Amino acid sequence: MxxxxxxxxxxxxxxxxxVAGAGGWAVGSLDPLPPLTAGEEVDIGFTVLQHGVTPVDAAEWKGAAIGLGVRADGVKGEQFAPARSSGEPGHFVATVAVPHDATSLSLSTEMRDGLFMEEQWVDVVVGAASASAGAAGNDGWLPxxxxxxxxxxxxxxxxxxxxxxxxxxxxxxxxxxxxxxxxxxx
Structure with a gap:
């Protein structure tokens, strides 16, 4: 016994x-993507859900930067495109500058100095329209x-x-x- x-x-x-670490995570998912053209800026929308359920309110996370991580082929490193709230709870829009010589991009939803978000990248071809939304989270309710x-x-x-x-x-x-x-x- x-x-x-x-x-x-x-x-x-x-x-x-x-149990103590279970509270600080979120899931991000991209909206359907518009056509991406090299050398132009494009607005990309995405949703961030705390614990995969509750829309994130940016005002509750003062000092946190919500946006998109952007990697372009042929360009060294990662860029961060800060996002602004679209007015809908948990929905944000980031303006991404597509490099002139890019043929593809990788995108990831990010919340820096705030909630932990799974870093999963979505590959997008430049010059082609996206048929569906790409999920930058794991599409589940748990990381x-x-x-x-x-x-x-x-x-x-x-x-x-x-x-x-x-x-x-x-x-x-x-x-x-x-x-x-x-x-x-x-």
């Missing part, structure tokens, strides 16, 4: 940091690291249950603690 309690305490202690953390926690709980089931069996050699109990019959 002491071993089981010790294992439960250990599993709880390991899972506590995940990837929490899914892994929950899986590890589930395996830990399963291990505790298996150990408990195996240690709770009666031993066939008669070496059972309950065999030494005295029964009083009245």
């Amino acid at each position: 002491k071993r089981i309690i010790g294992l439960l305490v250990a599993v709880t202690a390991v899972s506590l940091p995940s 990837n690291w929490t899914i892994v953390l929950f899986a590890v926690g589930a395996f830990g709980c399963a291990a505790v249950l298996i150990i408990d089931a195996l240690s709770g069996r009666r031993r066939p050699d008669g070496n059972d603690d309950r065999a030494n109990e005295v029964q009083v019959v009245t």
Whole structure:
């Protein structure tokens, strides 16, 4: 019994940091993209949802810069295109300058000095219209690291249950603690 309690305490202690860190993440998704032309500026809309559900209010995150990360082929490094609120909750618009010699761009929704956002890039061909929206998040309601953390926690709980089931069996050699109990019959 002491071993089981010790294992439960250990599993709880390991899972506590995940609960504390669960609040600071968001999922971003791009609107359908307009045609991109080299050498021109284009407005790109996107939505940011806190915990994948609640629209982010930029006023609540003072000092945070919301925008798009932009990587162009042939251009070294990443640029940041700051966004402005479109008026709809959680929806923003960033003006992206497409380099003159770019044939493709990679875009990522970002919130710097604010919520943690999965950094997944969407590749876009310059000179072609986008048929559909590209998601710059994982399209789920959980970021990837929490899914892994929950899986590890589930395996830990399963291990505790298996150990408990195996240690709770009666031993066939008669070496059972309950065999030494005295029964009083009245």
